Amino acid sequence: MDADERQELVLLLRRLTVELDAVGQRFAGLHGLGRTDVRAMVAIMDAARRGEALTAGVLGQAVDLSSASVTALVDRLERAGHVRRVRDADDRRRVALELSESAMAAGADFFGGLNRDLLAAMADYADDELTVVRRFLTQMAAVIERHARADPPS
Amino acid sequence: MDADERQELVLLLRRLTVELDAVGQRFAGLHGLGRTDVRAMVAIMDAARRGEALTAGVLGQAVDLSSASVTALVDRLERAGHVRRVRDADDRRRVALELSESAMAAGADFFGGLNRDLLAAMADYADDELTVVRRFLTQMAAVIERHARADPPS
DNA sequence: TTCGGAAATCTCGACTTTCGAGAGAATAGG
DNA sequence: CCTATTCTCTCGAAAGTCGAGATTTCCGAA
Numbered sequence: 001m002d003a004d005e006r007q008e009l010v011l012l013l014r015r016l017t018v019e020l021d022a023v024g025q026r027f028a029g030l031h032g033l034g035r036t037d038v039r040a041m042v043a044i045m046d047a048a049r050r051g052e053a054l055t056a057g058v059l060g061q062a063v064d065l066s067s068a069s070v071t072a073l074v075d076r077l078e079r080a081g082h083v084r085r086v087r088d089a090d091d092r093r094r095v096a097l098e099l100s101e102s103a104m105a106a107g108a109d110f111f112g113g114l115n116r117d118l119l120a121a122m123a124d125y126a127d128d129e130l131t132v133v134r135r136f137l138t139q140m141a142a143v144i145e146r147h148a149r150a151d152p153p154s
Numbered sequence: 155m156d157a158d159e160r161q162e163l164v165l166l167l168r169r170l171t172v173e174l175d176a177v178g179q180r181f182a183g184l185h186g187l188g189r190t191d192v193r194a195m196v197a198i199m200d201a202a203r204r205g206e207a208l209t210a211g212v213l214g215q216a217v218d219l220s221s222a223s224v225t226a227l228v229d230r231l232e233r234a235g236h237v238r239r240v241r242d243a244d245d246r247r248r249v250a251l252e253l254s255e256s257a258m259a260a261g262a263d264f265f266g267g268l269n270r271d272l273l274a275a276m277a278d279y280a281d282d283e284l285t286v287v288r289r290f291l292t293q294m295a296a297v298i299e300r301h302a303r304a305d306p307p308s
Numbered sequence: 309t310t311c312g313g314a315a316a317t318c319t320c321g322a323c324t325t326t327c328g329a330g331a332g333a334a335t336a337g338g
Numbered sequence: 339c340c341t342a343t344t345c346t347c348t349c350g351a352a353a354g355t356c357g358a359g360a361t362t363t364c365c366g367a368a
Binding site for chain 1: 155287295
């Protein structure tokens, strides 16, 4: 595989992110939300999937927002009925964020469909092929992550 | 490969986009730009790579912004010295956007390094492995794109 | 040629989102 | 009990975005 074809793979990765971004934007438009709001809801959903309850502060780090913006963000989402603020009983300074049932349902509806289609498309691949893909994606993600944090002189 | 492992692949795709997004955000912070500004510059750079000159209108579609916002966006970028407005000689309504040399250099510096590292990581793979990866990524991108445009009842 | 419609961009005013600084409330440690 | 720390929220200012409409330019038809 020559250099041009390898370069094409890099562009393919970028295209993937652009399209996935567009999906999020579509979801945002459908529900009258901003781009940041969707990122926040995805972060909350991800945390919930891992069994963790996201606090306002952690959410701020996740979406890279100042504390003031996080307050405004959560205000917005709460007003729209998408999340609830839940005071932590142990540390009463903390505020945990929970998605409302309607938000969970909307998210499952939208992203669940995408997820299902992606899994269906994977049915065409043999196990060893998917293993290669996983190794590739994991490695690329690691390289990208290194650049996202600090510029390595390589 | 069982269902959980396939699901993990989907999450891996998402992680990739999150990290790539973080890279863009880092570039934005480094140069005092907003998220939208970076998306715009990437769009202009991509068009330039294809040999096309991006007009203000097309840019607006690419980053999904109203014409008023595009004007403000280009104003910002021009004031910062990152792009130039160039009136089209044939159709004098149009305004083509060109990246300044400094912006090109900054972009090449930052994203060029990432690109190089990604290509280097690909060196570990055999040709037929990369072929599988390309087929996979192309197919996933297509599925995602379908969801980004309109919700298919599948 | 001239005119009206369409196209591309820009201007204007209002609203939303974000940030920086700092205040308030709760916890942890001495 | 007192202080330092942590977490969230409030406030005013700055930035970004949008909808509506103005301006300039192009194109096709009479």
